[in-house]
Amino acid sequence: MYMLTEVEKIVRIPPVELKEDIDKVIDNLTWETYEGRLGEDKTFTVLIRNVRTVGPGRIVHGDGAVYQTVKFDQIVFKPRENEIIEGVVVEILKFGAFVRFGPLDGLLHISQVMDDRVDIDETNQRLVGKETGRYLAVGDVVKARVVSIDLNEKNPQDSKIGLTMRQPGLGKIEWLEEDHKKKQDGAE
Numbered sequence: 001m002y003m004l005t006e007v008e009k010i011v012r013i014p015p016v017e018l019k020e021d022i023d024k025v026i027d028n029l030t031w032e033t034y035e036g037r038l039g040e041d042k043t044f045t046v047l048i049r050n051v052r053t054v055g056p057g058r059i060v061h062g063d064g065a066v067y068q069t070v071k072f073d074q075i076v077f078k079p080r081e082n083e084i085i086e087g088v089v090v091e092i093l094k095f096g097a098f099v100r101f102g103p104l105d106g107l108l109h110i111s112q113v114m115d116d117r118v119d120i121d122e123t124n125q126r127l128v129g130k131e132t133g134r135y136l137a138v139g140d141v142v143k144a145r146v147v148s149i150d151l152n153e154k155n156p157q158d159s160k161i162g163l164t165m166r167q168p169g170l171g172k173i174e175w176l177e178e179d180h181k182k183k184q185d186g187a188e
Contacts, residue, residue, distance in 0.1 A: 001083060002046070002102070003076050008054060009034060013066040027051050030070055036103075038153050043076035044103055077102040079146050079161055084170070089140045092125045097136055099144060099163055106161035108136075108144060113165055134175055141173045 011033055017025045030051045038044050050073045057068035079085070079102070087101030089108075096109040110118050113136055116129035128135040136142070148162035165171045 001078055001080060003043070003078065004073060005043075005076060006071060006073050008069060008071045011068050011070050013057065013068055015064040018066065023053075026053060026068060026070060030072060034072075034074070038151060038159075039076070041078075042151050043078040045074050046077050046103055047075040048072050049074075077104070079104065079106075079149055081146055081149055083146045084143060085146060085163070086141065086143050089136060089138050089142060092120075092127060092136070092138055094120055094122075097127060099142060101144075104159055104161060105157070106144070106146065106163040108142070108163045108165060112147075112163065114171065115166055134172070136172055143170050143173065143176065145170060 009030075011026060011029045013022075013025060013029060017029070031048055034045050035048050036045065052071045054069040054071055057066035059066055085099075085101040085106070087099040087106070089097050090100045090105060091098040094110075096107055096111075097113070098105045099108050110120070110127060113127055114129050114132070114134065116132045116134070118127050119130055120126075121128050121135070124137070126135045126137045142165060144163040144165045145167065146161060147164050148160070150160040152158040152160075169176070
């Protein structure tokens with residue numbers, strides 16, 4: 001889920017940077033320090049804008065750098081358990097598929113793709129249902145539910161997010177459209 005929030009943080013301005021345009025330096029250091037990072041509140045900062053200084057900066061004895069308090073608006077992404085996401089399959093492996101949603105990837109284990117037995121077609125990079133013939137390939141858009149979250153604070157790309165598509169209303173978008181059409185044709 002994406003959220004727009006306002007936060008107050010501290011930016012360290014090295015002594016070398018103090019002779020530059022300070023507003024530009026503070027903007028750049030804020031982006032470098034916080035954008036693309038996982039915060040203490042387990043939110044992933046996607047975008048920062050509207051950086052403002054709060055009061056005078058502080059100099060720490062023996063450091064020489066200025067520690068400046070800043071406020072800024074940020075767009076953050078925070079996956080939640082049981083949230084329904086829409087994403088794109090970015091990789092197929094022997095044990096399942098990785099689905100990119102927002103700035104993170106989640107694992108759709110082979111057992112969670114569909115109710116059918118799933119075989120791996122390594123040549124064509126697909127997961128194929130044995131009875132239905134339905135397949136999942138790189139580039140397919142899917143709806144899935146988040147079933148587990150283990151966020152890695154040091155490297156957000158190494159986070160472990162588990163997904164499932166084994167319930168009504170979830171799956172590859174084409175499958176959902178086919179099922180909806182069959183349902184409507186059967187009702188007529």
